[in-house]
Amino acid sequence: MQGFSKVILKKGKDESLLRFHPWIFSGAIQKIKGPVEEGDVVAVYNHERRFLGFGHYQIGSIMVRVFSFEEEVPDLAFWTEKIASAWKLRQDIGLAERQDTNVFRLIHGEGDGMPGLIVDYYNGTVVYQAHSVGMWLNRSLIAEAIRNVLGERVSTIYDKSAKTLPFKADVEPEDGYLWGESTTHEVMEYGNKFEVDWETGQKTGFFVDQRENRKLLADYAKDRDVLNMFCYSGGFSFYAMNGGARMVHSVDASAKAIELTNRNVELNFPGDQRHEAFTADAFDFMREIKDKYDLIVLDPPAFAKHQRVVRQALQGYKKLNARAFSQIRPGGIVFTFSCSQAVSKDQFRQAVFSGAAIAQRKVRILHQLTQPADHPIDIYHPEGEYLKGLVLYVE
Ligand code: SAH
Numbered sequence: 001m002q003g004f005s006k007v008i009l010k011k012g013k014d015e016s017l018l019r020f021h022p023w024i025f026s027g028a029i030q031k032i033k034g035p036v037e038e039g040d041v042v043a044v045y046n047h048e049r050r051f052l053g054f055g056h057y058q059i060g061s062i063m064v065r066v067f068s069f070e071e072e073v074p075d076l077a078f079w080t081e082k083i084a085s086a087w088k089l090r091q092d093i094g095l096a097e098r099q100d101t102n103v104f105r106l107i108h109g110e111g112d113g114m115p116g117l118i119v120d121y122y123n124g125t126v127v128y129q130a131h132s133v134g135m136w137l138n139r140s141l142i143a144e145a146i147r148n149v150l151g152e153r154v155s156t157i158y159d160k161s162a163k164t165l166p167f168k169a170d171v172e173p174e175d176g177y178l179w180g181e182s183t184t185h186e187v188m189e190y191g192n193k194f195e196v197d198w199e200t201g202q203k204t205g206f207f208v209d210q211r212e213n214r215k216l217l218a219d220y221a222k223d224r225d226v227l228n229m230f231c232y233s234g235g236f237s238f239y240a241m242n243g244g245a246r247m248v249h250s251v252d253a254s255a256k257a258i259e260l261t262n263r264n265v266e267l268n269f270p271g272d273q274r275h276e277a278f279t280a281d282a283f284d285f286m287r288e289i290k291d292k293y294d295l296i297v298l299d300p301p302a303f304a305k306h307q308r309v310v311r312q313a314l315q316g317y318k319k320l321n322a323r324a325f326s327q328i329r330p331g332g333i334v335f336t337f338s339c340s341q342a343v344s345k346d347q348f349r350q351a352v353f354s355g356a357a358i359a360q361r362k363v364r365i366l367h368q369l370t371q372p373a374d375h376p377i378d379i380y381h382p383e384g385e386y387l388k389g390l391v392l393y394v395e
Helices: 076-092 133-137 139-153 208-220 235-242 255-268 307-327 345-359
Strands: 005-009 023-025 029-033 041-045 051-057 062-068 103-108 117-122 125-130 156-159 176-179 186-189 192-195 225-229 247-252 275-279 295-298 332-338 363-369 388-394
Touching (some): 005 051, 041 062, 103 208, 125 139, 139 156, 208 235, 208 295, 208 363, 225 235, 235 247, 247 255, 307 332, 307 345, 332 363
Parallel strands (some): 125 156, 225 295, 247 275
Antiparallel strands (some): 005 029, 023 062, 041 051, 051 062, 156 176, 363 388
């Protein structure tokens, strides 16, 4: 391929690529022909010079993230086709056209064949979040492709990559609007209204990935006293209130999150006395909650951001769940989650199991939860499965 530096793999190191796995580790590379800088598009070949794909070059143990296994130049038409395929999936699963929901994930990294890129859709505003320099350098092109495909469905594109690019990268990104400027920050998820602050909020502004799990919670909320621990902007709390909860307590360590939660509760349930929010550390708050609640949600931030700290993270999950199990009322229900990619489903379940054993309660699994359909997992890239949840009945 003319115009692109070439990454040549060692003999035998092309197998995972031939099975469409998109990551190339540094140890698999025999040599690089031509100058490369972090974020460049490179063409990948096996040791016999057979073309394998195009990817973004990066410095680190994953050296190339492949976004195409075809021999076609990644220009505007190429990216437009990629976005069209992602948009089609959201249409085919019925999400793009719903009347009661106008927030969803449009691009989920490897799950949509675009490693290093997250794009969320918020009622006309698209939030673009690059996790690789390559996807950040391509932002104008991809933003144009998004406009090509979504047409009037998009009014604003905001780039929020300043905090998510690899910290060693030699670039100085600033967050800002790539196109348009937003006026409305209100979105709707299954009829619940949320104010989303993509400019200063966590992640892209909202935890889009808990939509289906929040919806399930409503089924269990009737006449229960609910603790929504790690509430962020209050998502699980509204579903609990909609489901007929007697009382809902939302807790988060961030004062800003509690402010957001209170604003959102007022938006959906003005003057409703059933809800109260507390700024507190989870472990402190949960020290003395004996028999206070009969539905507890535990949705902590990723305890393990790297493989190195998995053991420590598992201890955290164990301790947190033990606190909930030991104090929840008999007949109570726990919704417990881990969004750590580095922690496997089995490891998480084992940690929750240990928590139950510490609490010496009889616990049964009612549901096993995961990420929703707009966070698809490429079957050739099982690492894309990151959200794990269990709904448990505590006797
Ligand atoms: N359940 C939320 C998302 C939770 S994200 C939703 O549905 O939208 C994790 C949250 O945990 C963040 O808001 C973060 O501020 C909060 N957090 C992090 N550490 C905490 C701690 N030690 N105690 C309480 N909250 C914490």
